[in-house]
Amino acid sequence: MVELREKAFSTSLTTDVGMRVKMIAQRENRSFANVIESAVKVFTLLPKNVRDILVAAAADADNGRQRLKELSRSVTHQDAMRRLDEAADAAAMHMRSEPYPEDYDDAVVLERRRP
């Protein structure tokens, strides 16, 4: 399906932001406009509270970059765990059950050494 496109908008970027867009465009073999379009597309799909967190982090010259890195890792981790869970579900549909003579999932704990 062909996506209807709005008329072109224009905005100005600071030198730093412009450089970052250019670097991403070169690294990912995309056009400058395409990187900006992706950024706006994702940003406008996020809930306001998430946008606020990201904007605040980006505005923090001291710790913002580290904060954004941590947030990115957290999102990536959640996504990886979701895929691991889905992959486990998919594998479970096919996996042949082999009898375990001593299945510790069936065992009861009689005694635990605690401090």
Added chain:
Amino acid sequence: MTIPLRVVLDVNVFVRLVKAKRERRTGTAAQRIFSALEAGRMCGRPAQIVASHRMIDTLSDVFRRLSVPTEQAEEFSNAVIDAMKAGPEELDPHLMLGGTPDLTLRDAEDGGVLASAFGARAHVLARDNLADFMPTGCETWETTKIRFPDGFERTLTCHILSRPDGLEIVVAHPIDFATWIGEPFDPTPNNVRGRFSQPPNVPTGSPKKP
């Protein structure tokens, strides 16, 4: 910043996770370990899983032997790699040393797992078969007594394995590790020594009457 807990999960733990899903179980040791991994914390510390490419390959092979199609087996393995890369230390299995088995263990595959764990500076290795992870001179502690449905009883142990350069790793059963996650108990070698070198906490004599 708290140092992340680097954990090596034996292939058997991953298989048990899938088996528990297949049998619609809840609250198994493997499921509790993965819940903690999902939350990003184990034993009160950020959790970082560690695996070498050799271990990941073994995982895929085991799944295929259990009739899981190649595509699903590799999807699972790739998800494990991605979870590892997205951990707090963003580790990459390409960087894990696992080529030369540790010669202190008789079984070459176990030796490869141990070498990978030491190479990755892992803190804990969780696995069911502990008897094969008892090289001469390792410290062994009795931890938990369990009973199987047929009445057979087994005493679980945990081991501290050391390298000549002083590097140590705690090898524990998934049941114990899941318990430590829930408490939470930080299983550093010294904490393990402190916990299990005490006499067992078993009441002696008759309890006091109120």
